[in-house]
Amino acid sequence: MRVSGISRMLRGLIPQSILRRKYSSGEPALYLTFDDGPHPEVTPRLLDLLDKYNAKASFFLIGINAKQYPELVTEIAKRGHTVANHSYQHLALPKLSYEAQLAEINQSGQVIESILRKPCIHFRAPRGQWSFRVLLSLRNMRVKAVHWSRDSMDYQKVEPAIIVKNLLDNPLTAGDIVLFHDDNDCCIAALDELLPVWQQQGFQLKSLES
Numbered sequence: 001m002r003v004s005g006i007s008r009m010l011r012g013l014i015p016q017s018i019l020r021r022k023y024s025s026g027e028p029a030l031y032l033t034f035d036d037g038p039h040p041e042v043t044p045r046l047l048d049l050l051d052k053y054n055a056k057a058s059f060f061l062i063g064i065n066a067k068q069y070p071e072l073v074t075e076i077a078k079r080g081h082t083v084a085n086h087s088y089q090h091l092a093l094p095k096l097s098y099e100a101q102l103a104e105i106n107q108s109g110q111v112i113e114s115i116l117r118k119p120c121i122h123f124r125a126p127r128g129q130w131s132f133r134v135l136l137s138l139r140n141m142r143v144k145a146v147h148w149s150r151d152s153m154d155y156q157k158v159e160p161a162i163i164v165k166n167l168l169d170n171p172l173t174a175g176d177i178v179l180f181h182d183d184n185d186c187c188i189a190a191l192d193e194l195l196p197v198w199q200q201q202g203f204q205l206k207s208l209e210s
Contacts, residue, residue, distance in 0.1 A: 017135045018145045021175040022208065028174030029204040032057040032191075033148060035086055035124065036183040038065055038072035043182050046191075047079055053195040055205035057081050059182065060124045060146075063088035063108030066115065073115045082207040084122035084146065085109045094129050101134055109143075122146050122208055146208065148179040152190070155181050160189035167194060174203070 022031050037043045037059055050057055059076050061083060066073045077083050087093070088108040093101045105123060112120040123138055124146045138145050150172060152163050163186070172178065180187040195205065 017139060018130060018147045019177070019208075020147045021149045021177060023175045024204075024206065024210070027204050028202060029206045030172055030174070030198060031177045031206055031208055032180060033060060033084075033124070033146070033177055033208075034058070034180050034182040034187070035060045036062055036065075036090065036181050038069045038076065039183050040069055040072070042185050042188070043069075043072050043076070045185065045188055046182050047075065047081075049188055049191060049195075050081070050205075051079065053199065053205070055195055055199075056207040056210060057205065058084055058122065058146075058208045060084045060086035060122070061108070061112060062086050062090050063104075063111045066108070067111045070115045073112060077116055080207070082122060082209045083112055083116060083120065084124065084208070085112060085120050085143070086124050087126050090126045092127065092129060093125055093134065094131060098133050101131070102137060105134070105138075105143075144208075146177065148177045150176050151179045152187065154184075154186045154190065157184060157186050160186060160193070163187075163190040164193050168197065171201075172198065172203070177208075 034057060038061060059081055061073065073083060085105065085108045087104040089104065091104060109120045122144050128147055135145055152167060154163055
């Protein structure tokens with residue numbers, strides 16, 4: 001009986017500890033997120049595109065990339081976007097020891113914080129693979145675990161038109177956290193079509209910190 005009760009508690013706690021959707025007061029909003037950057041060619045173009053539509057977003061950065069391109073980390077924050085942690089090397093966390101998982105999270109967070117001189121309070125696990133111990137540690141560190149409610153599937157590097165069609169045929173709803181990647185330019189052409197459509201539908205494009 002005791003083991004069964006603990007299992008139910010863990011199953012209940014894990015979903016509640018992960019931000020999958022975010023609701024804001026006022027006008028309905030969407031929350032674009034970009035994993036795996038910063039990329040020296042893609043990220044600057046993406047920032048310009050977001051500026052074009054006055055859209056804000058959140059960038060989940062791999063620590064080794066942030067360390068290599070600190071000027072891009074600074075630029076992301078300067079333009080009003082959220083800078084977040086996506087681990088140091090983008091390893092499959094469940095295959096690592098608990099101590100190694102924490103090292104991946106902490107090392108990347110320290111890189112970002114050393115560049116921006118402010119705490120990095122959002123984390124997304126590589127491939128969205130979470131464990132109870134990591135979630136508990138993030139809670140203790142006051143770091144928010146962020147997943148997503150909609151996946152653009154742009155990591156498959158399909159034609160942008162396919163991404164556009166999939167997201168318009170299955171419309172987003174207020175509060176959706178949408179997953180994209182800025183380690184390739186597949187997202188740019190797709191978002192150049194999607195952003196004005198979503199804004200015409202009445203959505204604001206916000207960062208997680210707004």
